[in-house]
Structures are given as structure tokens and as C-alpha cells.
Amino acid sequence: MMTMPDGRKVEISGVYREIVRAQKLVLTWAGNYNNRETLITVTFRADGAGTVMTLHQTGFPDETQRDRHKTGWTGPEGSFAKLARVLTTDAPVLELKRTFDATPEHVFDAWMKRERWQAWIGPEGTNSDVTEFEPKVGGRYRVLMRMSDGREIGVTGVFKTIDRPRTFAMTWKWEQGEHDSLVTLSFRAVGNKTELTLRHDGLLTEENVDGHGKGWNSALNKLAAYLASGH
Amino acid sequence: MATIDTSVLMIEVSRRFEAPPERVFDAWLTKEW
Numbered sequence: 001m002m003t004m005p006d007g008r009k010v011e012i013s014g015v016y017r018e019i020v021r022a023q024k025l026v027l028t029w030a031g032n033y034n035n036r037e038t039l040i041t042v043t044f045r046a047d048g049a050g051t052v053m054t055l056h057q058t059g060f061p062d063e064t065q066r067d068r069h070k071t072g073w074t075g076p077e078g079s080f081a082k083l084a085r086v087l088t089t090d091a092p093v094l095e096l097k098r099t100f101d102a103t104p105e106h107v108f109d110a111w112m113k114r115e116r117w118q119a120w121i122g123p124e125g126t127n128s129d130v131t132e133f134e135p136k137v138g139g140r141y142r143v144l145m146r147m148s149d150g151r152e153i154g155v156t157g158v159f160k161t162i163d164r165p166r167t168f169a170m171t172w173k174w175e176q177g178e179h180d181s182l183v184t185l186s187f188r189a190v191g192n193k194t195e196l197t198l199r200h201d202g203l204l205t206e207e208n209v210d211g212h213g214k215g216w217n218s219a220l221n222k223l224a225a226y227l228a229s230g231h
Numbered sequence: 232m233a234t235i236d237t238s239v240l241m242i243e244v245s246r247r248f249e250a251p252p253e254r255v256f257d258a259w260l261t262k263e264w
Binding site: 019021022023042046047050051052053054055056057058060061066069070073074079080083085086179180181201202 | 244246247248253
């Protein structure tokens with residue numbers, strides 16, 4: 001049941017015809033105002049850490065109905081705007097803060113210099129190689145982490161923002177995983193120290209947030225030790 | 232007799248969302264929006 005902007009209550013009914021998770025959805029759609037069934041195909045395409053969703057709807061009896069539906073999807077108070085709010089409100093987000101005894105430039109460079117990043121990135125007990133590194137907006141990176149049990153796990157991404165020494169952002173994708181997420185780092189001078197804020201968006205579930213929280217906390221322990229050793 | 236050009240009686244709209252495909256897709260099945 002939907003309440004329209006003019007207060008009318010409209011009942012929508014339909015049937016799912018095809019469901020391919022994260023890729024495609026096909027469903028019928030009919031309102032009790034005319035009981036005319038339309039067919040909706042929605043496709044989902046990863047775009048960095050986001051998604052481009054395309055909706056295709058056919059079967060309208062006339063242009064008036066078509067235009068009303070289009071406004072219903074894309075208007076200022078339309079369904080797409082509501083969906084954007086739902087996705088923003090409900091998104092589980094990981095945010096960590098850590099203070100390091102070093103300047104923002106020095107802490108920033110521990111991420112954005114290949115040899116320095118390689119020296120500490122990854123949870124405690126891992127050793128990593130940064131096998132690809134293009135420190136520019138749109139540039140790619142790849143980190144290969146060797147776990148204590150011998151397993152190797154790769155993570156790849158693209159640098160989206162670089163503003164030394166204030167902030168940078170990169171997409172983050174485990175090579176065996178399904179989707180990109182987004183890691184944003186902010187560096188703030190606090191006296192002679194630096195407060196680092198790490199925000200990781202797009203982790204989908206609270207369980208995934210917890211797992212990445214443990215991993216990042218452990219990696220930041222390594223970063224603290226690396227900086228404290230004079231590097 | 233008037234004819235209707237059914238090729239124009241369709242919608243195709245796209246929008247980018249700041250969430251991965253799995254979350255946007257799941258919203259269609261699980262969220263009221």
C-alpha cells in the first residue's frame with residue numbers, strides 16, 4: 001500500500017519473475033487505480049563502491065500513466081530518493097580513531113608511500129607485499145597479505161581522493177569477495193600528534209563490520225609500532 | 232483510426248547509489264521504501 005502525495009491510498013500488486021541477487025530483478029507491477037499490469041526489469045551494476053541501478057518499465061496504456069510512474073520513481077519525493085535515504089540510514093559503517101605520536105604528513109606518508117605502507121599493512125601476524133601502487137586519483141593498488149598459516153589473500157582498489165596530509169579515500173575489494181567497499185582516512189593534527197580517523201563504508205553486515213574492525217585495529221597496532229620505531 | 236506508438240510507452244531511468252549492488256538489490260526485497 002502506498003500513500004500518494006495527494007493523500008490517495010494506492011495498492012500495488014505483482015509477481016517476481018526473475019531474481020538474480022545483486023544483478024537483476026524482474027517483476028510485474030499493477031496499481032488498483034487501473035489494474036493495468038506493467039513489467040519492471042531492474043539491473044544493478046557496481047560502480048566503484050556504489051551501484052548504478054537501471055529501471056526499465058513497459059506496458060503503460062498511455063503517456064499520462066507513463067509520466068506519472070516516471071515521476072513516482074525519480075521525482076524529488078519519489079521512490080529513488082526514498083531508497084537513497086534508506087540505504088544511507090541503514091548502512092553499517094566502521095569508524096575507528098587512533099592517535100599517533102607523529103605529524104599528519106608523516107602518518108599520511110605511512111599509507112601513501114609504497115615501501116612504508118608495505119612495512120605494516122595487514123593484521124598482526126601477516127606480512128604483505130604491495131604488488132601494485134599508483135598513488136594518484138584513479139590509480140590502482142594491490143596488497144598481497146601472507147597469513148601466519150601460509151594462506152595468501154589479495155586486496156585491490158582504486159584511489160578516489162588524495163589530499164595530503166588531510167585525507168585520502170580508496171575502494172577496497174578482497175579478491176575472493178563479491179563487492180567493493182570504501183575506506184576513507186582523515187588525519188588531524190592534535191598538538192604534536194595526529195588523530196587518524198578510519199571510516200570503512202559498504203561492508204553490508206554488522207558481522208562484516210566487526211571482522212574488519214578487528215583487522216584494522218590490529219593493522220593500526222602495527223602502524224603504531226612502525227612509527228614508534230623511528231620510521 | 233488512431234494508433235499508439237507503444238515504443239514511447241516505457242520508462243528507462245538510472246541512478247547511482249552510494250552502496251554496493253548487494254545492498255541496493257536487497258532493499259527491493261526487504262525494505263519498505
